[in-house]
Amino acid sequence: MNLTCPNCKKEVKPDDVKWFGQEAREAAVFCCPACHALAELIYQRGKVELSRLLMMLMEGVRVSLAEGRLQLPESPNGEPSKKQVLEAILNMKDWIDARKALNKTTEK
C-alpha cells in the first residue's frame, strides 16, 4: 500500500519512503524523496547560517567588550529577558554591518 507524503500529498511507494528528524527528540516524520531532499537542503543551509550567526555573536561581544560598549538594558529583576538579549545581539549585528560598510568605503 502506498503512503501519501504529508508535505506534497503525492503517493510514495513503501521502498521510496524517507524519514526526517531522527536526531530530534520528537518522532521522525516520513516523506517522499523530493521533500526529503528539500528538508535536508533547508536544514543544512540553516545550520550554516546559524553557525555564521554564532561567529558574529562572538565577534560582536568581543569587540563591544574591548570598546566598553557591552551592556544590556536595565531589567526589574536583574535577569535580562530573552527578548532583551536578542535585541542586544541584533544591535551588535547592525553595528558590525555598519562598520563593515564603513571599512569598505574607507578602503577605496
Ligand SMILES: [Zn+2]
Ligand atoms: Zn513530498
